[in-house]
Amino acid sequence: MKSRIRIIAAVLVVGAVGLGMWFWLTAGRESTDDAQVDAPVTQIAARVGGTITKVAVSDNQRVEAGDVLVELDRRDFEVAVDKVRAELADAEASAIAARSNVPITSTTAASNVTTARGSIVQAQGGVAAAERELDAARARLTTAQARVREAEATAAKAARDVERLRGLLAKDEVSQQQFDTLVAAADAQKAGLDSARSQVAEAEAGIRVAESKVVQARAGAEQAHAELQAAETAPQQVSMTKARAAAADARVQQARANLAQAELNLQYATVKAPARGVISKKSLNPGQVVQPGQPLLALVQLDEVWVTANFKETQLRDMRAGQRATFKVDALGGRSFSGKVDSIAGATGARFSLLPPENATGNFVKIVQRVPVKIVLDSGQDPEHLLRPGLSVTPTVYTN
Numbered sequence: 001m002k003s004r005i006r007i008i009a010a011v012l013v014v015g016a017v018g019l020g021m022w023f024w025l026t027a028g029r030e031s032t033d034d035a036q037v038d039a040p041v042t043q044i045a046a047r048v049g050g051t052i053t054k055v056a057v058s059d060n061q062r063v064e065a066g067d068v069l070v071e072l073d074r075r076d077f078e079v080a081v082d083k084v085r086a087e088l089a090d091a092e093a094s095a096i097a098a099r100s101n102v103p104i105t106s107t108t109a110a111s112n113v114t115t116a117r118g119s120i121v122q123a124q125g126g127v128a129a130a131e132r133e134l135d136a137a138r139a140r141l142t143t144a145q146a147r148v149r150e151a152e153a154t155a156a157k158a159a160r161d162v163e164r165l166r167g168l169l170a171k172d173e174v175s176q177q178q179f180d181t182l183v184a185a186a187d188a189q190k191a192g193l194d195s196a197r198s199q200v201a202e203a204e205a206g207i208r209v210a211e212s213k214v215v216q217a218r219a220g221a222e223q224a225h226a227e228l229q230a231a232e233t234a235p236q237q238v239s240m241t242k243a244r245a246a247a248a249d250a251r252v253q254q255a256r257a258n259l260a261q262a263e264l265n266l267q268y269a270t271v272k273a274p275a276r277g278v279i280s281k282k283s284l285n286p287g288q289v290v291q292p293g294q295p296l297l298a299l300v301q302l303d304e305v306w307v308t309a310n311f312k313e314t315q316l317r318d319m320r321a322g323q324r325a326t327f328k329v330d331a332l333g334g335r336s337f338s339g340k341v342d343s344i345a346g347a348t349g350a351r352f353s354l355l356p357p358e359n360a361t362g363n364f365v366k367i368v369q370r371v372p373v374k375i376v377l378d379s380g381q382d383p384e385h386l387l388r389p390g391l392s393v394t395p396t397v398y399t400n
Contacts, residue, residue: 028400030319034370035309037391041299042275044069047268048291050076059282063273063299070284070296084262088255095248099375101241119223126217134210141203148200151193157207158186204221277301293309302385305377306342309395310349319344319358325375327395330389337381341397345372373397 050072057069199323283300292294307327311319323341346370375395377387 019399028318029396029398030311030315031394031396032309032311032315033305033392034311035393035395036307037329037387037389037393038308039221039305039387039388039389040275042272042277042299042301044273044297044299045295046070046072046271047292048072048077048265049291049294050269050276050289052290053284054285054287055282055284055286057150057279057282057297060278061279063277063279065273065275067273068270069273069279072269072290074266074269077262077269079261081262081266084255084259088252090253090261091248091255095245095252099247100246101245105143120221124221125223127214130213130217131211134207134214136201137206137210141207143198144199144203147196148193149187149274151196155186155189155193160191239346268297268386271296273299275299278304288364298302301391302388305338305382305387305389307375307377307393307395309373309375309397311373311392311397313348313369313371316344316371316373319373320399321398323397325395325397327375327393330392330394331388332386335376337387339375342374343375345374347371 038251052070054071055069056071057063058066063069118300277299280300282296284290284296294388309327319341321341325339325341326336327339328336348371350369374396
């Protein structure tokens with residue numbers, strides 16, 4: 001009986017010691033088997049469309065940054081570059097011509113204003129001279145008309161005298177010589193009347209000529225005013241010329257941008273590796289036609305691997321960034337690597353799933369959530385790049 005009690009007591013002591021050792025060994029650390037290796041995986045896509053002429057890599061091949069991966073047919077892009085260069089040359093020539101028109105337009109406009117103002121002064125002088133000539137013609141007409149009236153009165157008196165002497169001549173009361181003298185004087189007065197009347201007609205013709213000169217001079221003055229108004233639009237003409245020059249310069253900038261884009265497209269015809277890594281998921285062959293944005297292959301950057309460990313939310317109480325961590329890799333026979341906690345995700349993994357759970361229906365069942373924790377490796381831990389994305393690991397974070 002006593003021996004049995006001793007055995008039971010010994011078993012209890014051993015169990016207590018073992019339990020204490022287990023608590024001591026696991027205190028201040030958190031582990032999980034829901035973890036895997038991650039690394040940047042870049043999907044290499046075509047930025048331009050075309051026909052593949054050369055595939056310079058194969059699956060699982062290591063490449064360096066800048067290595068040529070795929071080449072597209074460059075001929076279409078070279079033709080596009082030549083075309084845009086010609087358009088740029090044409091735009092630059094047009095811009096030069098437009099800019100040279102600005103000073104020419106400014107000088108011509110200023111000269112036109114000066115000339116138009118001089119023409120107005122000359123036209124106004126011509127109008128004044130024509131009006132003075134018209135006034136003189138009218139004065140001559142008035143004088144001629146007065147002479148006609150005077151000549152008519154004189155001729156009428158001479159005719160009456162002739163008729164009076166004609167009766168006296170029949171009675172022999174006046175001599176024939178006196179009568180002939182009076183008749184000659186009457187004829188002279190009549191001739192003077194005809195001359196005065198011709199002077200009136202000449203004066204009227206002079207008025208018509210003077211009036212036509214006035215009309216012509218006023219028309220010239222109006223034309224000069226119109227030319228001055230047109231010349232005074234010089235600022236607008238200069239502004240329009242400057243606007244055309246600015247538009248030509250803008251077309252040059254547009255052509256240069258088109259040339260830069262065409263040269264970029266020519267460069268994009270050669271697809272290069274953006275970083276060092278391993279080629280994966282190659283799905284292309286020479287002769288294949290690809291479209292812009294079409295995935296061609298994947299580049300796995302093994303220089304920047306880390307571990308994504310999905311810890312339970314109950315394990316995060318004492319976990320902080322910067323804490324020491326280790327992890328074992330199943331694919332490498334449990335080989336251990338060291339690192340540290342880089343960061344803790346801002347949400348649980350379920351929140352990033354394609355169909356996140358919705359617990360607003362009233363059927364909530366409490367489930368322990370897992371939060372992704374990023375663990376980065378210490379430098380020099382994987383010089384041979386044995387860690388590959390997706391490998392299962394068992395990390396342990398030391399929280400004390």
